[in-house]
Amino acid sequence: AQSVTQLDSQVPVFEEAPVELRCNYSSSVSVYLFWYVQYPNQGLQLLLKYLSGSTLVESINGFEAEFNKSQTSFHLRKPSVHISDTAEYFCAVSEAAAGNKLTFGGGTRVLVKP
Amino acid sequence: NAGVTQTPKFQVLKTGQSMTLQCAQDMNHEYMSWYRQDPGMGLRLIHYSVGAGITDQGEVPNGYNVSRSTTEDFPLRLLSAAPSQTSVYFCASKTGHHEQYFGPGTRLTVT
Numbered sequence: 001a002q003s004v005t006q007l008d009s010q011v012p013v014f015e016e017a018p019v020e021l022r023c024n025y026s027s028s029v030s031v032y033l034f035w036y037v038q039y040p041n042q043g044l045q046l047l048l049k050y051l052s053g054s055t056l057v058e059s060i061n062g063f064e065a066e067f068n069k070s071q072t073s074f075h076l077r078k079p080s081v082h083i084s085d086t087a088e089y090f091c092a093v094s095e096a097a098a099g100n101k102l103t104f105g106g107g108t109r110v111l112v113k114p
Numbered sequence: 115n116a117g118v119t120q121t122p123k124f125q126v127l128k129t130g131q132s133m134t135l136q137c138a139q140d141m142n143h144e145y146m147s148w149y150r151q152d153p154g155m156g157l158r159l160i161h162y163s164v165g166a167g168i169t170d171q172g173e174v175p176n177g178y179n180v181s182r183s184t185t186e187d188f189p190l191r192l193l194s195a196a197p198s199q200t201s202v203y204f205c206a207s208k209t210g211h212h213e214q215y216f217g218p219g220t221r222l223t224v225t
Binding site for chain 1: 118145147149154155156157158159162164172204206208213214215216217218219
């Protein structure tokens with residue numbers, strides 16, 4: 001069985017400051033990794049994903065995440081946040097060989113302050 | 115494409131009542147799933163389907179039923195609602211190794 005731990009439930013950050021959201025997973029098999037974002041009162045949208053290849057993946061709005069197999073981590077970073085980045089962020093993992101079921105972390109709520 | 119649609123957006127039930135949450139997708143995705151979202155717990159898988167006529171249980175299936183008679187539709191039935199089923203419910207679909215696409219959610223309150 002796989003599990004995902006997001007170490008911070010809330011992260012307050014000032015506008016234009018950097019932010020890092022931590023995600024660690026446990027699995028006995030190869031995995032695919034995802035970050036989803038949920039804006040207030042909306043569904044989840046994919047932010048970025050790691051399936052294979054380069055361990056550093058980027059989104060179109062400036063977020064990046066790095067897959068670290070030895071540390072079983074997939075931390076999400078942005079060098080300079082905007083007010084519009086206020087949202088809840090979920091890390092999720094699925095088995096690469098049977099990649100249907102997603103296991104989610106508990107979520108990290110990011111509040112960007114002016 | 116409308117993507118993944120869910121109805122209703124909001125619902126209030128009394129304990130013991132039954133209801134069906136509707137989910138439809140127009141992307142011809144084989145895989146569909148239902149999650150519930152509770153504060154601090156992320157999303158937990160209730161039931162899923164890998165194709166029409168095939169369903170299976172997820173992490174928290176008790177109190178819920180599903181069926182998949184068509185590729186497009188994947189309704190979730192609450193047989194006898196309980197206050198513990200107060201939650202936000204999300205339907206999702208995917209194809210192959212791609213990411214899951216989520217619907218807008220149904221906010222359910224059971225009193």
